[in-house]
Amino acid sequence: MTVSTRPYLIRAIHQWCTDQGQAPYMVVWVDENVQVPMEFVKNNEIVLNVGYGATQGLNMDNDWISFSARFGGVSREIWIPVGNVLSIFSRDSGEGMGFELEKLEKPVAKPVSPVSPVAQAPASDDDAKGAKVITFPGRRS
Structure with missing residues (x-):
């Protein structure tokens, strides 16, 4: 079985x-497998700053992306199956890559949390605001 190129990209x-x-x-497709602050979800999508300055304990493995980040001043744990990532892009230049949604056939248990409270600087409250959603060619809206 071939491993997906998505997590590597x-x-x-x-x-x-x-x-x-x-x-x-x-840009992440939000369904029952994703753990994000639901109050920031619009049309089943959420836009997240995944820079090191905005996250703590960022872990991007082949199956899950996890980290903690501050939303409205409150630290929240984020869990995203890699197949739910619709795009990753530079907020500054707009350059990036889009992906098709890969639904999990059945829910998969989340790995043990890698989040460490001393890993990186705290995120700012502005990190969850002001992001532009970029529509990539071939992506359905």
């Missing part, structure tokens, strides 16, 4: 944004 775009000094953002 997500990590590569994230690294590229970081190396360029740009803020990496993700």
Whole structure:
């Protein structure tokens, strides 16, 4: 069985944004497998700043993306199956990559939380605001 290229491409775009000094953002399809602050979800999508300055304990493995971030001053744990990432892009330049939704056939248990309280600087309240959703060619709205 072949492993999906999606997690590798997500990590590569994230690294590229970081190396360029740009803020990496993700558009995520929200369903029962995703753990995000529901008050920020619109049309089953949420836009998240996934830069190191906006997250704590960011872990992007082949199946899950997890981290904690502040929303309205409250720290929240975020869990995203890699198949629910619809795009990752630079907020600054708009460059990035879009993906088709890959629904999980059955819910998968989340791995043990990698979030460490000393890993990185706290995120700002502005990180969840002001993101532009970029529609990539071939992506259904």
